[in-house]
Amino acid sequence: MIGYLLRRLLGAIPLLLGILTLIFFVMHLAPGDPTDRIFSNPNVSPEVIEQMRRNLGLDKPLHVQYGRWLWSFVRGDFGYSFGQMRPINEILPAVLWNTLQLTLISLVVIFVVGMLIGIVQAVRQYSLADNVLTFLALFFYSMPSFWFALMLILIFSLRAGQEGWPIQFPASGMTGIEYEYMGAGGKLLDRARHLFLPAVALGIGSAAGVARYMRGAMLEVIHQDFIRTARAKGLSERTVIFKHALRNALIPIITLLGLYLPFLLSGAVLVETIFAWPGMGRTIVEAILARDYPLVMATSFVIAAIVVLGNLLSDVLYAVVDPRIRNE
Amino acid sequence: MVRASPDVESVPPEPMPPAAPQQGGPPVRAGGAAWARIVTLVLAWGFLFSIVYLSLAKIRGIPEMRRVGVDIYLALATLLVIAAVLLRWTWRSVSPAHLARGRVKGDSQWAIAGRHFKKNRLALAGLAVMILLYVITLVTPLIAPFDPAAQGDIITSRYLPPGAEHLMGTDKFGRDIFSRVLYGARISLSIGFVAVGISVTLGTLIGALAGYFGGWVDSVLMRFTDMMLAFPRLVLLIVVIAVFENQSIWLVVVVLGLTGWMGTSRIVRGEVLSLREREFVQAARALGMGDWRIIIRHVIPNTMAPVIVSATLGIGLTILTEASLSFLGLGVQPPTPSWGNMVSDGRDALTQAWWIATFPGLAIVLTVVAFNLLGDGLRDALDPRLRT
Numbered sequence: 001m002i003g004y005l006l007r008r009l010l011g012a013i014p015l016l017l018g019i020l021t022l023i024f025f026v027m028h029l030a031p032g033d034p035t036d037r038i039f040s041n042p043n044v045s046p047e048v049i050e051q052m053r054r055n056l057g058l059d060k061p062l063h064v065q066y067g068r069w070l071w072s073f074v075r076g077d078f079g080y081s082f083g084q085m086r087p088i089n090e091i092l093p094a095v096l097w098n099t100l101q102l103t104l105i106s107l108v109v110i111f112v113v114g115m116l117i118g119i120v121q122a123v124r125q126y127s128l129a130d131n132v133l134t135f136l137a138l139f140f141y142s143m144p145s146f147w148f149a150l151m152l153i154l155i156f157s158l159r160a161g162q163e164g165w166p167i168q169f170p171a172s173g174m175t176g177i178e179y180e181y182m183g184a185g186g187k188l189l190d191r192a193r194h195l196f197l198p199a200v201a202l203g204i205g206s207a208a209g210v211a212r213y214m215r216g217a218m219l220e221v222i223h224q225d226f227i228r229t230a231r232a233k234g235l236s237e238r239t240v241i242f243k244h245a246l247r248n249a250l251i252p253i254i255t256l257l258g259l260y261l262p263f264l265l266s267g268a269v270l271v272e273t274i275f276a277w278p279g280m281g282r283t284i285v286e287a288i289l290a291r292d293y294p295l296v297m298a299t300s301f302v303i304a305a306i307v308v309l310g311n312l313l314s315d316v317l318y319a320v321v322d323p324r325i326r327n328e
Numbered sequence: 329m330v331r332a333s334p335d336v337e338s339v340p341p342e343p344m345p346p347a348a349p350q351q352g353g354p355p356v357r358a359g360g361a362a363w364a365r366i367v368t369l370v371l372a373w374g375f376l377f378s379i380v381y382l383s384l385a386k387i388r389g390i391p392e393m394r395r396v397g398v399d400i401y402l403a404l405a406t407l408l409v410i411a412a413v414l415l416r417w418t419w420r421s422v423s424p425a426h427l428a429r430g431r432v433k434g435d436s437q438w439a440i441a442g443r444h445f446k447k448n449r450l451a452l453a454g455l456a457v458m459i460l461l462y463v464i465t466l467v468t469p470l471i472a473p474f475d476p477a478a479q480g481d482i483i484t485s486r487y488l489p490p491g492a493e494h495l496m497g498t499d500k501f502g503r504d505i506f507s508r509v510l511y512g513a514r515i516s517l518s519i520g521f522v523a524v525g526i527s528v529t530l531g532t533l534i535g536a537l538a539g540y541f542g543g544w545v546d547s548v549l550m551r552f553t554d555m556m557l558a559f560p561r562l563v564l565l566i567v568v569i570a571v572f573e574n575q576s577i578w579l580v581v582v583v584l585g586l587t588g589w590m591g592t593s594r595i596v597r598g599e600v601l602s603l604r605e606r607e608f609v610q611a612a613r614a615l616g617m618g619d620w621r622i623i624i625r626h627v628i629p630n631t632m633a634p635v636i637v638s639a640t641l642g643i644g645l646t647i648l649t650e651a652s653l654s655f656l657g658l659g660v661q662p663p664t665p666s667w668g669n670m671v672s673d674g675r676d677a678l679t680q681a682w683w684i685a686t687f688p689g690l691a692i693v694l695t696v697v698a699f700n701l702l703g704d705g706l707r708d709a710l711d712p713r714l715r716t
Contacts, residue, residue, distance in 0.1 A: 014551070015551070015554060015555055015558060018551065018552075018555045019555055019558055019559070022555065023567075026567060026568060026571060027567070027571060029571070138697060138700055138701065139693065139697060141700065142644065142648075142693055142696035142697040142699075142700050143689075143692075143693050143696075144648050144651050144652060144655075144668075144671075144689065144692050144693075144696075145652075146651075146652060146655045146671065147651075147671050147685065147689035147692065147693075150671065150674070150675055150678060150685050150689070151685075151686070151689070153678065154678055154682055154685075154686075158678065158679060262557070262558070262559070262560040262561070263560070265560040265563065266560035266561055266562035266563060267562075269560075269562050269563060269566070269656075270562070270652055270655065270656070273656065274675070284563060284566070284567075285566065285656065288566055288567060288570040288571075289570065296567060300559070300563055300564075300567060303559070303560060303563055304558045304559055307558045307559070307560065308558050311558070
């Protein structure tokens, strides 16, 4: 098991280096450089621009820039943000934590909700509930998350506010205005309320996806002989479904855990932009619009690293639940 | 290793089931040939029109689009072509010559799949919606009640709620949303079509090369695929598009195409790995065929079933991604209507005009649902293991 883990970890290193290289060259293929943006003012003399370029290391040949940049990344120094004028290492942790809060909570909701729905559908195959849920799942699966987010805001914060419904959710930000003055319980509640809409908007499509796979996986297992045996020896239906069938159906589902991470992070870009959530997605969009190269490179690297890590995790989980894999 | 996308199951096809002898009954039509012909026709047609639309959107600019005479002629010609095709099909299926010919042949893989597909109501509904959408894109100038860019008298016509005159209301500039949704369909569907064309071609080629040659070619190509998969697609797209600062539709299309091939290439590789050991490939090799010829003539055609499925599902996904990009302001640029940038317009006016964002979004949902239904139906029909 340890050997397997080490092998997988070592395999991830060239992948990450390749990703870094890809990011670097994509960014440097671009016309123009960040000094164009900052010093587009004609009153700034060319000497100052030249000076600035030298300070930022933009006058060196490409391979030197690449080498330096790679080396500093490997040491964990992500450089200096041109846009926000402070070290990226100061910006990233907070932003990363915000995004992780959002995506991890979404992920939990996705799997719990998706799996429950999938199980219900599989157990009652071809019933009315199954058909309705299948269609609903397809509907949510096909829905653009940004549009769904807008509709949620429209209903649960605008309409609810106008009509004075008991359930209202704030439309933007992570905390309310009077957050600082709340007690510990109030703070937690406030955060949960702010988290609710973004997490739903982010997760619903993937939850529908999980439900679809869960249904398929459960159906495949339920029709196997050992389930018939379990029923034949008089086990209760609940034991059969949750103990015998579910455990086997979980194997393919666990791999989805890693696969949904890129989807969620993609979705986070949109959802964070809409809900003004100060996370990675919003940071990367803002950095791109400000042509803040180092920040874009750092955030996209961190995102890619999270994805690689997620895949690694799902492979490891796969090996944990399925002994055939790790003995290969 | 990153595992293949869960959307697409990479199962090697089972050997083709032996032709089921037809008991009594009328002779079976050569379903395979007809299917292939229809698919080729639709593909070529769709591709041509997509390119025409995308170029029109760029060069002439949408403001004149409705008034462009060519567009109306195109629409009329389409109606004629559709009528002609329908007539011909009906004639062919009843004409005595055709009935008399009735070739009794073994069922091809496609004919069997076609029979399974016809039993799947949902998938047929998806197909119907898809055909309807593409027909609508062709006859848009005849249906659209208003010019998608006509602003009318802004003071009296802005933010009108949906009603008899403006089916879906009007936006901030007094433009008719219904007309804009119709014109947006052209752009969104064309982008989906062309981008998926690029990504499927690329994916098939890369997957076939990796699977066929194996060894270092395989490891290099597959490591590259893994690397591309490690990026959330949207992040990669916005980085590339923002970095090039070129707001042309073609850039969006090409970049969408170049970032969507990974799923296809993984499936194709899996298929090719098993295909290259089959007797017919070995026979071709023994006959002295070159590797390329074997790949193009014998290997790739046998991987088409899962490729078609992933292309269908891919069009839906690409339309979603394009809408997301346009929503962020990085895709199709504002005067040209695309569903994504219309939702983005609606976002600014969400408090006073809910209809601006709602209807284009519903159009996206409808389209993507149709493509997903169709894709699922095709998968069930084409994969022998899923046939019930």
